[in-house]
Amino acid sequence: MPLIGLKESALKLILFGGKGGVGKTTCAASAGLFLAGNFKTLLLSTDPAHSISDSLGQHIGDAITEVKDVRNLSALEINAEKALSEFKIEYEEEIKKILDTSTNLDNEDIESVFSLSIPGLDEVMGFKTIMDLMDEGKFGKYIVDTAPTGHALRLLTMPQLLDDWVKMLAKLRWKYRYMIKTFSGKYAPDEADDFLLNMKKTVKKIESLLKDQSRCEFIAVTIPEDMAIQETTRLIHSLSEYGVKVKQLVINNVIEPRDCAFCQERRKEQEKYISQIRKKFSSLNTTLSFLRPREVKGVNALSAFAGQLAQGDPVNRMVA
Ligand SMILES: Nc1ncnc2c1ncn2[C@@H]1O[C@H](COP(=O)(O)OP(=O)(O)OP(=O)(O)O)[C@@H](O)[C@H]1O
């Protein structure tokens, strides 16, 4: 069966995720090419080891770049570290004000707390970059190539991480507000409070987007091998714990039935795993994608690959 529903106009954000090396970037780039036929599309990567450039055969980098020879497709390799430092520059005054008014830290201590690296906060800001771009609304579809499982899960748990961070700052701020109110009788919120309120709104916005199945979809990519299936199972379960429901799965690197003893042997083994996957995830739409004789690189090869994802495997073809 082909991948379905990608062209629904309400669906804005499509993330591809799975174990290392199973074909996430290839699927994401192909989906980007496929959707660019109908929508202004932005292909993004949140994987620190970006490979959209390699996949498309064109340098992309951390600025939105139009993909050569493809109408309506642009790409961006998000630099999470840079996103975090830009965030810190933008809100330096507010964050320092919270630390200054609510703690006993002196200027030197505040500087060192401010420059502390908080684990995961760079990824949080990477995701915030996606949200900001979606708010700008210049594209109809945002396709995300995520890093292997653990990283992708961290990305999706980021609303929680950001929430914890905002809560910590809000707690500090609350003590300060309480003191002011107790001694002067009233408290007028300032720009530091506005900042906290806006961050809280961002957390809520990201959370509701990720859980909204009509606007956001996470497509799992796997291969018909034991370890990959086990990791896919964990990924799908963890995602559902965060309220992200996976509806579709791509099984990549499937060997086409051919008249060759080696291929038949491998295919037989793969069939065992394919039926295991289908049994385990019977409610998911599974799309088979064949192993190609060559790497799937460059616009032409990716477009052919996209055709296969859109049409489904010939054995089980349905209308796209
Ligand atoms: N069906 C296929 N047939 C042949 N080659 C493929 C197929 N799918 C992917 N490839 C090739 O396999 C390699 C790995 O694919 P890809 O980079 O998409 O995987 P990934 O899951 O993004 O990897 P990583 O976890 O390292 O980011 C690439 O060289 C790609 O061209």
Ligand SMILES: [Mg+2]
């Ligand atoms: Mg990749």
